[in-house]
Amino acid sequence: MFDLIIKNGITVLPSGIMEADILINDEKVIGVSIPRSDFNTAKRVINARAKYVLPGAVDPHTHFENPSRDIITAHDFRIGTMAAAFGGTTTIIDFAIQKHGESLLKSIEERRRTADGKVVVDYSLHSGITDLSSEVLAEIPKIINYGIPAFKVFMTYRKERWQIEDGEFFEILKQVAKNEGLVCVHAENGDIIEHNIERLLKKGKTSPFYHAVSRPNFVEEEAINRAIIFSRENKAALYIVHLSTEEGKKAIFKAREDGYPIYTETCPHYLIFTEEKLRKSDGMYYIMSPPLRKQKDTTALWKGLEEKTISVISSDDAAYLPRYKIRGRDNFTEIANGVPGVETRLPLVFSEGVNKGRISLERMVELLCANPAKIFGLYPKKGVIAPGSDADIVILDPKKKLFLNNLHTCIDEYPIYKNIEITGIPEVVILRGKVIMEENTFLGDAGQGKFVKRKINPEVLRNPIC
Ligand code: URP
Numbered sequence: 468m469f470d471l472i473i474k475n476g477i478t479v480l481p482s483g484i485m486e487a488d489i490l491i492n493d494e495k496v497i498g499v500s501i502p503r504s505d506f507n508t509a510k511r512v513i514n515a516r517a518k519y520v521l522p523g524a525v526d527p528h529t530h531f532e533n534p535s536r537d538i539i540t541a542h543d544f545r546i547g548t549m550a551a552a553f554g555g556t557t558t559i560i561d562f563a564i565q566k567h568g569e570s571l572l573k574s575i576e577e578r579r580r581t582a583d584g585k586v587v588v589d590y591s592l593h594s595g596i597t598d599l600s601s602e603v604l605a606e607i608p609k610i611i612n613y614g615i616p617a618f619k620v621f622m623t624y625r626k627e628r629w630q631i632e633d634g635e636f637f638e639i640l641k642q643v644a645k646n647e648g649l650v651c652v653h654a655e656n657g658d659i660i661e662h663n664i665e666r667l668l669k670k671g672k673t674s675p676f677y678h679a680v681s682r683p684n685f686v687e688e689e690a691i692n693r694a695i696i697f698s699r700e701n702k703a704a705l706y707i708v709h710l711s712t713e714e715g716k717k718a719i720f721k722a723r724e725d726g727y728p729i730y731t732e733t734c735p736h737y738l739i740f741t742e743e744k745l746r747k748s749d750g751m752y753y754i755m756s757p758p759l760r761k762q763k764d765t766t767a768l769w770k771g772l773e774e775k776t777i778s779v780i781s782s783d784d785a786a787y788l789p790r791y792k793i794r795g796r797d798n799f800t801e802i803a804n805g806v807p808g809v810e811t812r813l814p815l816v817f818s819e820g821v822n823k824g825r826i827s828l829e830r831m832v833e834l835l836c837a838n839p840a841k842i843f844g845l846y847p848k849k850g851v852i853a854p855g856s857d858a859d860i861v862i863l864d865p866k867k868k869l870f871l872n873n874l875h876t877c878i879d880e881y882p883i884y885k886n887i888e889i890t891g892i893p894e895v896v897i898l899r900g901k902v903i904m905e906e907n908t909f910l911g912d913a914g915q916g917k918f919v920k921r922k923i924n925p926e927v928l929r930n931p932i933c
């Protein structure tokens with residue numbers, strides 16, 4: 468007797484797409500087979516005929532309960548991971564960003580205390596380094612052994628006290644590479660941004676659109692090139708977060724052509740919106756960093772997904788209460804940076820990408836499931852439907868239409884996705900064999916998500932493998 472059988476679904480497997488039965492026991496996939504009439508005895512049988520069956524998606528970039536300057540993001544670990552579940556994401560990786568003077572371990576333990584007991588999907592953390600010292604450098608191998616092999620650094624955000632200097636970045640790359648870890652970087656030139664902001668404010672150019680003017684494409688391009696050169700010199704692997712520009716994409720394409728293990732992600736908002744949104748009266752709701760770009764960038768990013776320069780689509784979910792957006796209507800520097808996205812990521816990529824013929828269904832599964840799991844050391848436990856993997860599964864109805872008006876979030880008045888119609892939504896979401904969302908009803912429990920220790924396959928760190 469199996470715990471669960473998912474029958475007859477159009478199933479995305481590493482070998483391709485086939486109609487299949489999936490057998491599940493003790494939280495794991497124990498078999499995948501062509502449909503068989505004798506596979507019908509289980510505690511529960513779900514008939515997924517005409518539905519797509521995908522691995523639970525992995526979102527390697529969320530900011531839940533994330534303090535920055537005077538505010539904190541609105542999605543706490545319970546609401547954020549519940550929204551993730553509704554959107555077909557069964558594993559998230561958030562951040563433990565070091566406070567100045569604090570050890571990396573202390574920041575990780577504090578974040579785990581905040582998250583455990585609330586999370587409804589599985590989770591991990593990246594270790595954010597903001598205050599480098601010899602003690603912190605010495606801690607890096609211990610953090611990797613602890614099961615956190617990726618470190619996040621910021622080349623901007625001086626006011627938040629997150630920005631690190633180039634020399635520190637260089638040392639972090641060296642130490643992380645030596646210990647088989649990966650550095651993730653927010654690549655924007657902070658000095659140029661500060662200079663531009665000062666100049667714009669002096670001229671009275673303060674509306675939301677000037678946020679984008681203060682961060683032109685070359686700000687990202689230059690930082691990406693600098694980060695690539697620093698990585699090359701240290702034989703270090705690098706993951707560039709939230710890529711937004713055509714120019715940045717070209718630099719990454721070249722580095723990968725030259726064989727360097729440089730990876731990047733983009734986010735749905737850079738694929739579906741352009742900077743024109745910032746000119747409207749509700750422009751402040753579309754503020755994130757890097758900012759929305761021009762149509763030529765959006766087009767280049769879609770191409771980058773298809774041509775495999777971009778390996779991952781993350782959400783960069785950083786949800787703020789509307790009041791923290793509105794307060795900067797007349798001074799863009801007061802607008803909290805970031806937008807929600809953890810729930811809408813998979814439905815938008817399916818609807819805008821697969822349904823519109825921009826990417827294949829298999830490519831979507833690479834971008835949302837397999838590749839983030841591979842790059843961040845979760846594969847094949849997560850990101851794939853295969854014997855032995857965790858039974859994290861999404862059954863998606865490819866025909867169902869929905870306006871993204873009633874999201875499962877504490878900021879449902881947040882307007883940016885309103886009136887966007889999508890086709891294709893997750894109908895059933897399964898975490899380690901347990902149905903946690905079915906037909907728009909959440910069936911999970913706070914605290915059921917587990918902290919997952921990670922180890923990156925050395926191959927990922929030597930060559931661009933995906
Ligand atoms: O604007 C953004 N992206 N906010 C979240 C923090 C970050 O830079 O990823």
Ligand code: ZN
Nearest residue numbers: 653708709756
């Ligand atoms: Zn960032």
Ligand code: ZN
Nearest residue numbers: 528530783785
């Ligand atoms: Zn982010």
